[in-house]
Amino acid sequence: MSAAVSTDGRETGTALDIRGLTTTYGAVRALDDVSFAVPSGRITAVLGANGAGKTTLLRTISGLVPATSGTVALGSHDLSRTPAERMPGLGLAHVPEGRGVITEMTVEENLRLGGLGRRTGTEPVPLERVFDLFQVLGERRHGVAHQLSGGERQMLVIGRALMASPTVLLLDEPSLGLAPRIVAQILDLLGGLARDEGLTVLLVEQNARSALSVADRGVVLSLGRVVADESAATLAGDDQLRHAYLGF
Template sequence: MPSTDPLLDVSGLRSAYGRIEALHGVSVSVHAGEIVALVGGNGAGKTTLLRSLSGVQPVTGGEIRFEGRDISRLSPHARVAAGIAQVPEGRQIFAPLAIEDNLRLGAYLRKDTEIADDLDHVYDLFPVLKERRRNPAGGLSGGQQQMLAIGRALMSRPKLLLLDEPSMGLAPVLVDQVFEIVTRLRDKNGVTIFLVEQNAFAALSIANRGYVIETGEIAMEGDGKGLLTDERVREAYLGV
């Protein structure tokens, strides 16, 4: 069961691109053991929020607390070291490198002796990556590249996994596979996940809780299944 204190607690977060503010005081929280979904249309601020959480996008106001600590000014690599890993939109794998080299890059900050064990664990999750581990990553299909991107993030041993549009560009059958993987990471591996998705139905179907973001502001929040049945969400994002 999720804990009572948030693992991630974001309050009044603001971020801008030059003079244009993209986030207008966003507040969200994620508890350990949850999948929390953030859904919304193009340009709503979903990716900007994730980039702000991972430290790639500067914030101009508000606070990001992780395990009770204010990390709003930490560098991206310091946030990875603290336990936050992002799977970026579009996967962004290193296509010429071998699959295994891509995975090992996810552990670049680690100095412990258990990296090989975690590599075996990723291969257990995604057997196709093991079968082709010496091959260039660019030869993988879109769905397999998404598995690789998730596996690479898992190699940092994250306490919080940020997933940015994992279904983008995938065929429907592969979308189902990706969301099965996300659910398994929570249920079998205990990974806490903040999931940003345009596919509102798929995301809210597996989420413990969800938020709807519109033009840089949180418009609605609630448990995943509750949002799925909300008439406003159904009309705006589910087409029903």
């Protein structure tokens, strides 16, 4: 995949290339011929109303839901034909909605689990690296996860995903039910990881305003189809599209 230099001077290529992706549940097309490219080292926000197909898109990319047709290319790998359990080894990490920590285990034990399926050919990510990113987790490293607040659990599931040393992070509704201050902290962290360390983030987010504030690009879905694929700044400035699809 060729690289290009963007207006901010950073070199970028394509991390995920999604072509003609269709996913059905019985007679219902949750995704209908979805095509777009996810640039490397950037945050791409997937936006749209409830039922637009956002979560299905992430679940199809990560192999949790089989694609009916189409392809998802991560380098030379067609993820649409790859079992979900192989995704971490290829560099893809998925943080689904719901903050699924193992509540009986400690913070440290949860994080160590994330490192077991790390990207092939990489060294284990030091625990201290995650504790540097999320200092509150370091303070609670020996505490059991059920004692964490909602925001702390969200930090833990993101930290656990980062332990696998992914190149691409799929993140589903990280702001759901969290205080605005915690949401801003998490989104700022993601922006830093993309900008400074080259992590590619595909972010599904109901709060379109917050997502566009940190994203480089935005893809808008409606009834399983792509209705817009533009820079975040362009989408944020399109009053007609925002009112029709994004709710602000």
